[in-house]
Amino acid sequence: MASDLIIRGKYEKAITPFIGKQLIKVLTGQRRVGKSYILRQTMDTIKRSDPGAHLIFINKEDLAFDTIHTASDLNVYVINNTREGVKNYVFIDEVQEVDEFEKALRSLLLNPVYDLYCTGSNARMLSGELATLLSGRYIEIPVYSLSYPEFLQFHRLESSADSLMRFLQYGGLPYLMHLEWNGEIIHEYLKGVYNTVMYRDIVMRNEVRNIVFLENLVRFLADNTGQLFSARKISEYLKSQHISIATSQVISYLNHLANAFLVLKVERLDIAGKKIFEIGEKFYFQDLGLRNTVFEYKLTDLGKMMENAVYNHLRYHDYEVWVGSTGPYEIDFVGRKRGETLYVQVCYLLSESSTIEREFGNLERIDDNYPKIVVSMDEFSGNTSKGIRHVNLRKFLESEW
Numbered sequence: 001m002a003s004d005l006i007i008r009g010k011y012e013k014a015i016t017p018f019i020g021k022q023l024i025k026v027l028t029g030q031r032r033v034g035k036s037y038i039l040r041q042t043m044d045t046i047k048r049s050d051p052g053a054h055l056i057f058i059n060k061e062d063l064a065f066d067t068i069h070t071a072s073d074l075n076v077y078v079i080n081n082t083r084e085g086v087k088n089y090v091f092i093d094e095v096q097e098v099d100e101f102e103k104a105l106r107s108l109l110l111n112p113v114y115d116l117y118c119t120g121s122n123a124r125m126l127s128g129e130l131a132t133l134l135s136g137r138y139i140e141i142p143v144y145s146l147s148y149p150e151f152l153q154f155h156r157l158e159s160s161a162d163s164l165m166r167f168l169q170y171g172g173l174p175y176l177m178h179l180e181w182n183g184e185i186i187h188e189y190l191k192g193v194y195n196t197v198m199y200r201d202i203v204m205r206n207e208v209r210n211i212v213f214l215e216n217l218v219r220f221l222a223d224n225t226g227q228l229f230s231a232r233k234i235s236e237y238l239k240s241q242h243i244s245i246a247t248s249q250v251i252s253y254l255n256h257l258a259n260a261f262l263v264l265k266v267e268r269l270d271i272a273g274k275k276i277f278e279i280g281e282k283f284y285f286q287d288l289g290l291r292n293t294v295f296e297y298k299l300t301d302l303g304k305m306m307e308n309a310v311y312n313h314l315r316y317h318d319y320e321v322w323v324g325s326t327g328p329y330e331i332d333f334v335g336r337k338r339g340e341t342l343y344v345q346v347c348y349l350l351s352e353s354s355t356i357e358r359e360f361g362n363l364e365r366i367d368d369n370y371p372k373i374v375v376s377m378d379e380f381s382g383n384t385s386k387g388i389r390h391v392n393l394r395k396f397l398e399s400e401w
Contacts, residue, residue, distance in 0.1 A: 021115075023138055024134060024138035028142055034145070036119065054088045056081050060097035124259050144172075148394075170190070214253055267281055267323070310396065311333060313401075317400055374390045378392060
């Protein structure tokens with residue numbers, strides 16, 4: 001067993017109550033964010049609590065399992081490797097690589113001798129037929145790249161301004177802990193991950209033909225991180241660059257990127273009317289390191305990276321997140337969790353009175369008593385204005401909200 005694992009407590013807490021239960025535990029997220037690592041973590045937990053447990057592990061990225069192509073292949077493999085008289089814990093890594101895998105999962109779930117766990121790198125795996133066949137019989141556990149506290153733990157760093165800048169530049173893919181702090185080495189690794197996501201999970205899986213447009217679209221999203229726009233605006237921008245692409249194709253390609261978890265879409269919410277707008281969205285990158293690999297890392301983009309980091313932090317802590325709208329004024333994030341709401345504005349520095357008035361003023365217009373926070377890079381923290389708190393970015397990322 002992997003005794004050297006650094007425990008990612010968030011996921012241990014999410015999975016442990018369901019160990020041994022007749023539910024499929026499905027870990028979803030972008031490639032290389034640590035889903036396989038969490039499977040290993042769970043296997044260690046099971047072996048400690050049940051030394052007689054029999055573990056069946058299938059890794060679809062390993063050539064040793066290349067003969068498992070279909071649901072029937074998967075079912076036969078598990079049955080042939082089942083041990084009688086004990087609980088059999090089945091772990092399937094990148095299950096979406098098996099055609100109609102949901103049929104095998106449904107069949108295996110009928111037998112209480114099995115406890116099932118799987119990972120997937122495509123958001124569509126829990127839609128359509130899988131949701132129909134397994135309705136009420138699975139739990140989804142989204143997995144994200146390392147949070148800032150996890151980043152510090154994995155890299156054995158103290159929290160500091162320098163550590164925060166490393167996090168914003170290189171992101172939180174767990175494998176970075178095995179690499180030197182060398183910009184070229186890290187860039188080459190992140191470039192390899194990006195290419196795998198793009199060409200294996202997006203181009204090949206969706207039979208994308210216009211690869212040049214897809215790559216330009218990702219660069220556009222990276223350059224416009226945190227900007228409100230629609231597929232029509234993107235299409236119009238591309239036309240201004242003498243690239244003719246239909247709005248419907250832009251929407252299709254955006255969905256491909258989101259389904260592979262490369263980017264995450266945030267819809268707009270009318271705070272007063274609690275209505276979701278159909279037009280105008282923001283897109284953020286699941287991992288900042290990949291964003292900065294696609295689009296050159298520049299200090300002038302620090303505001304965009306800060307906003308992306310705040311969004312990722314809220315998602316990591318299980319908030320549903322929208323872009324807020326109150327009349328003509330925008331609230332960067334409206335987060336909701338367990339019936340509670342949190343409003344967050346993000347800006348680089350509160351050095352100008354006009355900036356202070358804008359960021360705090362937008363929050364003051366919200367007529368309720370839920371917490372309201374302005375996050376910036378300013379080192380001072382904890383000040384309030386009419387009940388609205390100011391929090392330094394590093395402190396915000398270190399805390400659970």
